Amino acid sequence: MNYLLTAALATLTVAGAWAQPQPKTTKPRTKIGTTVLPLPGRPEPAVTKGEIEAQMRFLASDELMGRRTGEPGNAVAARYIAEQYRMLGLKPAGDQGDYLQRFSLDKIGAAQSATLLIGTDTLRLGKELVVMAGGPATVSGGIVYAGYGLTDGEEGYKGQDVKGKIVVVQGGSPDAKSPREIFRAANEKRKLATQKGAAALLELYSESIPWGFVNQYFSREQVNLPVAETSEAPVTHLWINNANNKYKQLKENGQAVTLKTSGRSQLSVSTANVAGIIEGTDPALKNEYVILSAHFDHVGVGKQGGSPYQPSDSIFNGARDNAFGTVSILAAAKALSQQRPKRSVLVLALTGEEVGLLGSTYYADHPLVPLKQTIFDLNTDGAGYNDTTLVSVIGLERTGAKAEIEAAAKAAGLSVFAEPAPEQGLFDRSDNVAFAAKGIPAPTFSPGFKAFDEAIGKYYHQAIDNPESLDMNYVYRFCEAYAHAARLIANRTTRPQWSAGDKYEAAGKALYGK
Template sequence: MKRLLISVSIAALSACGAQDNSNDIEPDTVSAAETELLLPLPDQTSPAIVSEDLAIRIKTLADDTFEGRGPGTEAGEASADWIAAEMARIGLSPAGEDETFFQTVKMVNQTVDTENSHFQLTKPDGTALPLTPKENVVFWTKHQDKNELSFDATDVVFVGYGSVAPEYEWDDYAGEDFSGKTVIMLVNDPGFATGDPELFKGKAMTYYGRWTYKFEEAARQGATAAIIIHETEPASYGWDVVSNSWSGAQSDLVRSDGGADRAMLEGWITRDTAEELFASAGLDLEALKQQAKSNSFTPVPLEGVKASGKISQSIDQLESRNVVGKLTGKVTPDEYVLYTAHWDHLGKKSEEKTGAPGEDFYQDQIFNGAVDNATGSAALLEIAEAMAADDLERSALFLSVTLEESGLLGSAFYAENPLIPHSQVVAGINMDGALPIGRTKDMVVVGYGASELEDILRDVLVEQDRVIKP
């Protein structure tokens, strides 16, 4: 459990002594947090960090009752209620709006009607490349104010990794005009491809490698549509994750411009599909990938290839919530260490069940999310319970965010609407997807090199005869 253990190690160093009454909460606050819980809280847990406590919390959050913890759904939001009630039970004070454990996050769900929508790539000979939603393509739009959108016959251009990084003297768009064009790009960033630790932090992915950045940058470049080519190793997940995550209802924050600053269509295609498309234009995808490793790369048009699309969608206005509790420090109460983990997952499948009962595992409609991220949410509560029994020097803020699976949106909302001023937060530790593989010699740090907390962690690991791995 690499990511879990790193967080526990650093949390333990942040605490000492016994908690005073400043973190006690009134009985009516506890009962309010426990109102109409769908599942009971643990009967008893220990202030020590132990596997039994983690197990019961993981099992509860991953239970079918919460239907995959979909943000904005009745069952999903009930899991946020459970986390708030558990925060109250273990001794945290409310740190949300109106003296509650909640921060309201306004959101929209957009669902593409795949029967009446399409994304089409036409080869130079005029034939259409076979594209089947979920099988080899997924697509959507971030435009929130229109139920129908369409575009015709745009030119298609390969833009390498789709990154513009002045600090690395890197511009995959080379200052060209991409208005009215469809851009196709690789996943991850050039550092991963080259392995050069001096370039984009090498194998450690930077924000330039994230799909969120790639779609944002394509929009800034004026592209009508933006498509990422999926590959398992640089993405760090298989096509099944792509097809499940980007089908059905897609969630987003309510945006003041209705999403007008985004490309009209965003999506992914499989590597095999991309190879066929590039070959139709007389191009070798693998050779272009080699070219894209250099900052001398310039965009490559897929001559004769055209892209068109139509989206018919439903738009639902909903609300979700971040859950936030705190413990007050004795020495510097206005300084906070922030602990975060997202509570949401993918909810339920949109397709109807098929087959006879018990015939096929995939009849199960619920994405339970035991690893992603009931593990991190359980760790958040476990650390909070341990720290609540101690006498803290600094204060601690425990933030369980929503809408992570849709692009870190609950975190983004909190960053834009902080409940504690950012200037008072001295460090932040995030937990996502503790790996159920047993003890490890190494401990992976996501975003390695960004924090002095790694120096503290390194000292702890030396005592355990272990090492940090970026």
């Protein structure tokens, strides 16, 4: 009910936007021409440029206010996508007999103050400290060191009663390498410390993410999945910059400290993924699913965006990231619903990617179709493009559908570039990784680029990333290639497989029993 009320209020907000002062000046609008009919011999004749352009202009419009997760513009985008599914005749796959997979998130405001006194040293917010979670706290006493703080074993809480005490733990985990893994470990530590009744949790941070980035990130609002499935408030949780093991004395039980912090405000908000099914035609293969995924959220308005902006242009429209991907799954949904493939297809628009891959993480833990029957995820996402002759595929060489993807791109007049910008670690930075971690082969089908250069940086998470700046002919061909790749993969005789030795191969064998 609360989610529907939010969507209704959002719709009223959009409807009244024309009469209200706008946060930025009106951009020049180019006239949308008549719908461009598909050319003879195109691989997916249901995909049309005019329809794609209209969808893009709505999803990346000023009125949706940057589609930030948990805010009205995001709810309007979700409703729009759901109604596109309805128009195409997709079977509702949501949790209440409709297209929405609803879930709650915690919206957490930035801390205003924090200090930690260790002997004669005072550590301060914005310098040596960041506050990750928890309410106001003033607490003094001897610390209890609990290793990584992830278990009740030797490297954790074994033999220690920490109720009402300040717990210190080592940052990360023995296996945490990527940002996603580091944050996941932190969440698990907070959950366990909360269950044990700790007064505060101090984590000694010396991980791969630079401290400057960590400091900047936590000085802004975050949106997270709830750590626990209860209403219990999380323990006050701080990260301490422990570069070069500077505060090693905090690993000594009994070391006296005094902590004072304003904590962080916390508000529960509702959001939703949007899911519809195209049933396959083959009597046996229709029980297997190919997921087509794209995130429809972006970063919002003004300071929410995390990048510089002008007062006259403060809305981060997110045309490239990721209205581009959203119109691609809608184009594929149209093409595949008009001529259904052998396997079933779950068309999945995900929220919360920009605030930590939250929608895909939630889906992977609460799947709408069995994960064991999900043979592939063709994710589409990207920072933009600098080459309109190709598509770039992150994970092309790893996920077992190279031939189908290359054939689809060629049919749309494009080539394929594999594994762009390898130094960026892109495979683990989009929604595909939530599926990969469960064992499902999951590449990301991206607009054409080979490296992060000025052409990418000009628009990536910038307020000028608007529909008017796009090459719509390229968007059309990209959508065609994506839709055709989805068809070829859904019609494969055999399931795609992880490449031998891939880091996710073992998860795949565990999931599928092979």
